[in-house]
Amino acid sequence: MPAPRRRVLAASSSFSPERVRTPVRRSAAGAGILIAALALSACFGGGGTEGGDFGDGDFADDGCTSVVVATSSEKVNMLDALAAAFKESPEHEALDECATVRPINVSSGDATRFLTSGQDWPDENPRRWPVMWSPASTVWTERVAAAASASLVGEPASFTHTPIVFGVPETMAKALGYPGSPIGIADFERLCQDPEGWGSVGKDLWGSFKISKTNPNTSTTGLSAILMQTYEASGKTDGLTADDVAAAADFSRVFEECVIHYGDTTGKVLTTLYDETQNGAGGSGYVSAVALEETSLLNYNQGNPDSHTVQPGEELTPPKEKLVAVYPAGGSMWSDNPITVLRADWVTDVQAEAGAAFAAFLQTEAAQEILPDFGFRPLDETVPLGELFTAEYGVDPAGPAISLPRPEVDVVSAAIDQWTQIRKPSSVLEVIDISGSMDEPIGDGRSKLDGAIEGAQATLGHFRSTDEVGVWAFTTGVESAAGENLVVLRDVTPLASDRESVDASLDDLRFANREGTPLYDAIAQAYDEMTKRAEPGRINAIVVLSDGQDTDSSISLDSLVAKIGKTTREGGDDAPVRIFPIAYGEGADTGALQRIAEATGGQWFDASDAAKIDLVFASVINNF
Structure with a gap:
């Protein structure tokens, strides 16, 4: 077998936006590398699950x-394959x-936060x-360099790239003139602003135009x-400034008013959309357009919505219905x-030397040829894109027509600060189980209840003073104005300056009576409360x-699902109330909680490792 070609790309953090347009089929060698990578993944615990999953298992x-x-x-699969190929490379020799090389999954934003903490x-x-560290964008390495230390992040060099697109169900895209x-x-903004929504383009039955963004x-x-x-x-395609950010606020x-809810990853949104599509609901009832990377869209259309x-x-x-990539006309x-x-x-020093060798390998043609199999575009323009980059999988290998440059760090910071002020308002009711099993330890010196209290307290800083926040707790043998088996720590009202008092109320749960688990009744009553007060233009x-x-509930799971899913089934989407359950600890009823989330178009979160409840709470709260 002839030795692979070894042309090496320039190691630079910049990259060329031009695309390769000649598709070819995957090689047998590429398939062999993929199999080896999957074996590595099984041994070492790599996996493309949701962000923050970096603490699982050992190597x-x-x-x-x-x-x-x-x-x-989204890069864990690919880096597993590249790690296997590296073992056979001259750089390794x-x-x-x-x-x-052992990839672990940490979201770009979480890694930035950890590295800038100084701990x-x-x-x-x-x-x-x-x-x-391999975040999705140099934006994150620049933020660490600016906020902590430029030396900490070394010398980042891009080795692959993928454009940001809007994934739209194909039927909906065609209604907008695609392709x-x-x-x-x-065009999306006009659909958001028009009270007729999809009706403005002759599709009255589709309701309002709904966007998902992370x-x-x-x-x-x-x-x-x-x-x-x-x-x-x-109206620019380069030279974006902080003044442009300010002028774009309206x-x-x-x-933002079109956003159904936010999240920490696109994987959860795509999984919900996929499940609804497979169950015959289609995509129109949940979301109309999803901002995502082209590689995530390719994974979705292959049947891997969470890029695991x-x-x-x-x-x-x-x-059943693929997403097609809309490459925005403005770039x-x-x-x-x-x-x-x-x-x-x-x-x-030994690790640093080995890491530098792996980084050098990623710039070689042998490594670049692996990238398209995982839905990423190579920097080496002579490497064919392959069979995934076709209309069959919803993408255009010639897109996007316009590539927008990354703005300066101060512009990025201005945009994030502005989003904090203009993001969609939220009204959130937190409902916490305080049954007897919450006294169980979680292995880090805390009980389950301690973890739940501290996780809930940590979320309060996320909300603006104008956002509405309420807190209830449930177990048997208690009663309040909200009903039997419920304790109201805080009514759903604007948070204002009440963070300290809410903290104190949550602390009081440590001294509460803890008995049975009337889970379904508590959700039913919370749903009634939030439906009664839900408003359009707000995340409820x-x-x-x-x-x-x-x-201990009087309502069955089937009856609860029928109750909370009624509005979704009947198309009443002006002010939906979505439920985001956290399955806490190994004993949680994940099946029931998943059904409850899906019935309302919400998402469920896995905290089966109870010690990670703080991270899970942070992921949940990113939706609002």
Whole structure:
């Protein structure tokens, strides 16, 4: 077998926006690398699950230098494959001792927060502390350099890229003129502003125009989307300034009004859309357009909506209706996916040398040829894009027509600050299980109840003073104005300056009587309360935390699902109330909580590792 070609790309954090347009089929060699990567993933615990999953499991000691790479979820699969190929590369051969690259999933925003904190990596297992970091965009490395230390993030170099697009169900896209007519963010803004919604283009039955975007504080896609909005409002394709951000406030505010809810990753939104589509509901009832990376859209259309690591033998089922990529007429930003060796205290010289060798390998043609199999575009323009980058999978290999440059750090900061002020208002009721099982320890010196209280308290800083926040608790043997088995710690009212008093009320739960678990009754009563007060133009939501099975409700699960899903089924979407359950601990009824979330178009969150409840609460609250 001939040796692979070894042309090396320039190691630079900049990248060329031109695209390769010659599709080819995947090679047998690429398939072999993929199989090897999946085996590595199974051994080492890599996986493209949701953000913040960096503390799971441990790595087997194979006698080689361990090089942990903290990376955004959509790249875990690909980096597993690249890690396997690296073992056979000249770059690896040149090392004094063998090295094993081990990707772990940490969202770009979370990693930025951890690295700027000035503290150790927040994982009790030092073997999982990262030697390298590969966020989705250089925006994040620049923010760490500006907020903490430029030396900490080393010398980031892009090795692949993917454009930010809007994924639209194909039927809906055709109603907007796809694929013959260009579609821009301004077109979405007009649909948001028009009270007729889809009716303005002759599709009255589809209701209002609904957008899904992720939270720009934790997600590259969410951050890119608000910058693309600003570019659109300014009419510019480069040279964006902080003044442009300020001038775009009204335009962006209208755009935000279309958002169904925010999130920390697109994976949860895409999973909800996929499940509804497969169950015959289609996409129109849940969301009309999703801001996402092109690679996530490719994963969705293959039947992998959350971009998880596909295990050997796993079969993917494509959605009944694919998403098509709308490359906004005004231009798209790109996720340039840098990788860098961290200059943190915990990184040894041997690890740094091995990380530098892996980074150099990623620039070679042998590595670049692997990228298209995972839905990423290579920087090497001679590498064919392959069979995924076709209309069959909803993408245009020639798009986007216009590439928008990454603004300066001060402009990015101005956009995030503005979003905090103009984002869609929220009205959230937190409903917390305080049954007897919440006294169980979670392994870090806290009880389940301690973790729930502290997680809820940590969320309060997310809300603006004008956002509405309420807190209820439920168990048997208590009663309040809200009903039997409920304790009202705070009515759903504007938070204003009440954060300290809410903290104190949550602390009081430690002394409450804790008995049974009337979970379904508590949700039913909370739903009645929030439906009664729900308003259009606001995120109306219930966050419910439970660690066990329902034991004491008068309403059955089937009856509850019928009750809370009625508005969704009948198309009443002016002021929906969505439920976001947290399945807390190993005893939580994940099946029931998932059904409850799906019935309202909400999302459920897995906190089966109870010690991670703080991270899960942070993920939940990013939706608002």
